[in-house]
Amino acid sequence: EIKIGITMSASGPGAALGQPQSKTVAALPKEIGGEKVTYFALDDESDPTKAAQNARKLLSEEKVDVLIGSSLTPVSLPLIDIAAEAKTPLMTMAAAAILVAPMDERRKWVYKVVPNDDIMAEAIGKYIAKTGAKKVGYIGFSDAYGEGYYKVLAAAAPKLGFELTTHEVYARSDASVTGQVLKIIATKPDAVFIASAGTPAVLPQKALRERGFKGAIYQTHGVATEEFIKLGGKDVEGAIFAGEAFSGAEDMPADSPFRKVKARFVDAYKAANGGAAPTIFGVHLWDSMTLVENAIPAALKAAKPGTPEFRAAIRDQIEKSKDLALNNGLSNMTPDNHNGYDERSAFLIEIRDGAFRLKQ
Numbered sequence: 332e333i334k335i336g337i338t339m340s341a342s343g344p345g346a347a348l349g350q351p352q353s354k355t356v357a358a359l360p361k362e363i364g365g366e367k368v369t370y371f372a373l374d375d376e377s378d379p380t381k382a383a384q385n386a387r388k389l390l391s392e393e394k395v396d397v398l399i400g401s402s403l404t405p406v407s408l409p410l411i412d413i414a415a416e417a418k419t420p421l422m423t424m425a426a427a428a429i430l431v432a433p434m435d436e437r438r439k440w441v442y443k444v445v446p447n448d449d450i451m452a453e454a455i456g457k458y459i460a461k462t463g464a465k466k467v468g469y470i471g472f473s474d475a476y477g478e479g480y481y482k483v484l485a486a487a488a489p490k491l492g493f494e495l496t497t498h499e500v501y502a503r504s505d506a507s508v509t510g511q512v513l514k515i516i517a518t519k520p521d522a523v524f525i526a527s528a529g530t531p532a533v534l535p536q537k538a539l540r541e542r543g544f545k546g547a548i549y550q551t552h553g554v555a556t557e558e559f560i561k562l563g564g565k566d567v568e569g570a571i572f573a574g575e576a577f578s579g580a581e582d583m584p585a586d587s588p589f590r591k592v593k594a595r596f597v598d599a600y601k602a603a604n605g606g607a608a609p610t611i612f613g614v615h616l617w618d619s620m621t622l623v624e625n626a627i628p629a630a631l632k633a634a635k636p637g638t639p640e641f642r643a644a645i646r647d648q649i650e651k652s653k654d655l656a657l658n659n660g661l662s663n664m665t666p667d668n669h670n671g672y673d674e675r676s677a678f679l680i681e682i683r684d685g686a687f688r689l690k691q
């Protein structure tokens with residue numbers, strides 16, 4: 332029997348990310364390489380302390396072979412040390428590059444299926460430059476997700492020929508961003524970039540439109556859920572972001588490998604959820620398990636589940652993943668790069684007529 336422990340943010344400000352992950356658990360493979368697979372899934376309430384408790388519990392009580400979690404960058408950060416200490420592979424479902432870079436003894440145990448913020452920021456930054464925008468306002472989360480984006484975007488902007496006019500921040504649980512939005516508008520930007528995720532990403536975009544801002548608004552892959560569109564309505568129409576293959580798959584050529592992997596996930600998810608369609612955040616759990624699934628047959632040849640050798644073998648095997656089409660992109664892991672993507676995995680997505688569409 333193989334045991335997989337999952338901690339995710341099914342409640343709290345990260346619920347738009349964690350809920351679809353929670354609903355994905357029932358769709359995951361129940362047998363791999365002839366071994367039964369058991370999943371232990373816990374809610375960390377978007378709280379880093381609770382996530383750390385969950386991880387310790389999964390390791391000590393359930394003796395899991397792999398840890399998956401969590402949904403958000405700040406909630407995943409404390410899990411790095413815990414996984415490394417237990418010499419157990421950790422698959423984070425969060426986004427920021429800091430979770431897997433720079434590579435060191437601890438991060439050897441960590442893999443991340445969401446493309447790094449530097450790849451995404453580069454793609455959207457190039458697009459912003461092409462529109463001719465010179466002044467771009469910035470607002471983002473006051474945590475490692477927002478700051479990760481700010482750092483890479485601020486570094487890329489001068490090279491691309493635009494400036495960031497503000498560095499405004501807010502917390503995922505904040506109820507208003509009026510002060511920040513007024514400061515942004517006062518700098519008369521051509522466009523605004525919002526580094527945010529889940530339903531809290533609607534807040535600045537709505538506030539900008541309500542205050543009469545007419546320029547382009549850019550978001551990140553953190554917004555790619557139906558809930559964002561439902562809550563944002565006409566205010567989020569036209570938003571553009573660099574997203575994952577999954578979000579634009581329907582608009583890709585019929586022979587694209589990303590269409591096939593999407594169909595496999597959508598079918599499994601629907602079967603487990605009474606026909607309801609999945610969103611991108613469920614993908615992060617599914618893709619994490621795809622990497623683990625591919626590693627298991629070779630790991631089973633090396634050792635028995637439940638042993639330190641098995642956990643180490645899974646870690647070693649995932650590092651060998653080559654040209655693997657995931658819903659998140661084309662994965663090529665190496666000892667130095669546990670994200671495994673390049674610019675081929677950043678797709679420009681636009682919200683058009685209330686749907687996510689690949690921007691051609």
Ligand SMILES: O=C(O)C(=O)c1ccccc1
Nearest residue numbers: 403404425426476528553
């Ligand atoms: O990493 C995060 O904190 C986050 O909000 C996010 C955004 C996009 C994809 C996955 C997680």
